[in-house]
Amino acid sequence: MLIKEVCILGGSGFVGSAIVAKLAAAGYSVKVLTRRRDNAKHLFLLPKVQVIECNVLDYQALNSALRGADAVINLLGILHQGRRVNFNAIHHQLPAQLAKICKDLNIKRLVHMSSLRAGKNAPSQYLRSKGAGETALVSHLDELNITIFKPSIIFGRGDSFINLFASLVKVLPVVMLAKPNAKFQPIWVEDVASCFVACLADRASYGQTYELAGPKVYTFRELVQAVMNTLQVQRPIIGLSDGLSYAQAFMMEILPIKLMSRDNIRSMEADSVSEQAFPAIFNLTPTSLETLIPQYLVDQTPRGAYDRFRRSAAR
Ligand SMILES: NC(=O)c1ccc[n+]([C@@H]2O[C@H](COP(=O)([O-])OP(=O)(O)OC[C@H]3O[C@@H](n4cnc5c(N)ncnc54)[C@H](OP(=O)(O)O)[C@@H]3O)[C@@H](O)[C@H]2O)c1
Numbered sequence: 137m138l139i140k141e142v143c144i145l146g147g148s149g150f151v152g153s154a155i156v157a158k159l160a161a162a163g164y165s166v167k168v169l170t171r172r173r174d175n176a177k178h179l180f181l182l183p184k185v186q187v188i189e190c191n192v193l194d195y196q197a198l199n200s201a202l203r204g205a206d207a208v209i210n211l212l213g214i215l216h217q218g219r220r221v222n223f224n225a226i227h228h229q230l231p232a233q234l235a236k237i238c239k240d241l242n243i244k245r246l247v248h249m250s251s252l253r254a255g256k257n258a259p260s261q262y263l264r265s266k267g268a269g270e271t272a273l274v275s276h277l278d279e280l281n282i283t284i285f286k287p288s289i290i291f292g293r294g295d296s297f298i299n300l301f302a303s304l305v306k307v308l309p310v311v312m313l314a315k316p317n318a319k320f321q322p323i324w325v326e327d328v329a330s331c332f333v334a335c336l337a338d339r340a341s342y343g344q345t346y347e348l349a350g351p352k353v354y355t356f357r358e359l360v361q362a363v364m365n366t367l368q369v370q371r372p373i374i375g376l377s378d379g380l381s382y383a384q385a386f387m388m389e390i391l392p393i394k395l396m397s398r399d400n401i402r403s404m405e406a407d408s409v410s411e412q413a414f415p416a417i418f419n420l421t422p423t424s425l426e427t428l429i430p431q432y433l434v435d436q437t438p439r440g441a442y443d444r445f446r447r448s449a450a451r
Contacts, residue, residue, distance in 0.1 A: 137244060139206040139337055141165040145192050145234075146211030148176035150294050151249070154329035155209065160185050162333055169201050193225060199237050207245035207336055210234055215262065216394040223265035232272035238280055245281050247332060248273055252288045252321075252347055253406040260402035270345070281342040283335050285328070288349040288408040291425055292325030293432040298425075300395070301363045302433050305371050314384055314396065316357040316375030318404035321349035324423040331418045340417055349410035350422045356404070362425065366433050 142159055146152045147168035159166045160182040169190040170176045176187040190201040192212065202208060214226050231248055238246050254266035273282050291298050305311060328348055335341035354362070357373055364370055376384060385398045414422055 137206065139164070139245060141167065141205050142207045142209060142336065143167045143169065143202050143205035144209040144211065145169050145230075146213065146249070147209075148179065148187075149211060150292070150296065151290055151325055151328055152211045153178065153294070154292065154325045155211070155332045156185060157182060158326075158329045158333045164336075167201070167205065169198075193221075193230060195233055195237070198233065199240065202237055202241055202243060205241075205243055207247070208234065208238060208243055209247045209249075209332060211249045213249065213251075213266075215400060216397055217261075217399075223261050224268070227262070227265035228268040228272060231269040235273055235276040235280060235282075239276065245336065246273070247283045247335060248285070250284050250286045250345075252286045252349065252408050252410060253403075254286060258403075259405035260399045262399055262403050263406065277343050281339075283341045283343075284345040285331065286345060286347045287323050287328055288321040288347075288410065289323075290325050290328055291322045292428070295325065298359075298363060298429060298433070301360050302367060305360065305364050305367065305369050308371060311360060311371050311373045312376055312380075312384065313357060313360060313373050314376050314381035314401055315378075315404040316355060316373065318356045319353050319407035319409050320356065320359060321353050321409045322359070322425050323348050323350040324425075324428060327420060327422045330420060331415070334418055338417065344417075346415045346417075347410040347412050348422075349408075349414070351424050352426075353409050354425070359425075362429065363433070366429050 142164045144152060144156060144166060147156045148170045156166055156168060156179055165184045168176050168179055168185060168187045169192055170187060173187050173189050179185050179187055188201055191197050210231060212226050212230055214221065217223055250270050251263060251266045254263045254270060256267050258264050258267055270284055289297055331348060357375060360373055381401050382398050385396045385401045388396045
């Protein structure tokens with residue numbers, strides 16, 4: 137089936153913005169559903185991209201917004217539960233409703249974002265709810281052409297993980313690091329976006345689940361060290377025991393800004409590492425973190441800060 141119009145949930149976010157830009161460049165018409173148009177204002181000028189306000193958790197509203205689409209991409213995800221929203225609603229109920237609406241509207245193509253290590257027996261609520269979302273979708277494989285992606289941590293300009301640690305190491309005299317030996321296999325956001333766009337019209341990806349992980353495995357400590365090396369900032373890293381990691385996260389849950397929760401720590405009990413080779417179907421060699429973080433953290437290095445001041449002073 138020829139896909140012309142793609143509707144995307146979560147298109148305003150970090151990964152979504154990269155996917156929307158690539159979809160637009162590939163000539164698709166893209167409808168981005170968002171809670172607030174302002175959240176997606178950086179997408180307004182992209183060709184053939186429409187930003188629509190929609191409460192995607194409302195069945196009728198979502199049903200109306202998806203009318204006319206040939207394919208749907210679902211990227212909705214949260215790392216922290218709140219009073220009004222929880223993992224189950226976003227990661228499980230929403231994909232289940234989405235599949236139902238796609239069937240009602242005869243939209244056959246659905247591409248869904250899950251997470252590496254998501255599953256029924258995963259250690260955290262985040263990962264279990266993502267697993268429940270996958271299970272809900274897999275039950276529709278007879279009627280819908282579904283592809284599921286399970287990435288490790290995703291990095292790139294505007295990411296929350298690397299940038300958070302870049303900010304912290306600049307102000308903290310010592311880094312008290314929870315779960316220092318937890319493992320990650322970071323994948324570049326542009327590589328993830330390329331896979332989403334490439335799979336859309338590729339029948340070979342129908343019914344498939346792909347793990348996406350970068351070329352190298354890092355411990356949490358090594359990742360923070362890589363950030364410090366890039367910024368030319370050296371701070372002692374004190375690795376916390378499991379007990380202290382949970383205690384630190386508990387304290388952070390009380391803060392108004394959500395940095396880390398106990399559920400995030402539980403997610404790190406399962407190494408975010410893939411045992412599979414990068415999916416050959418995408419014909420892509422994933423880009424390494426070391427190649428890229430100097431580019432996007434460059435404004436935060438001493439030299440980058442100097443260049444930034446010079447630019448702002450128009451010199
Ligand atoms: N970033 C990573 O390292 C990583 C790793 C593995 C998997 N993932 C998965 O990849 C997906 C995208 O991640 P991301 O880093 O791009 O996240 P993000 O920047 O936080 O974007 C998430 C999107 O979800 C929407 N959203 C958030 N809370 C919502 C709510 N309560 N109701 C309705 N919509 C809501 C937001 O849309 P509006 O604000 O426009 O409404 C936002 O655009 C998520 O499913 C995430 O679990 C990410």
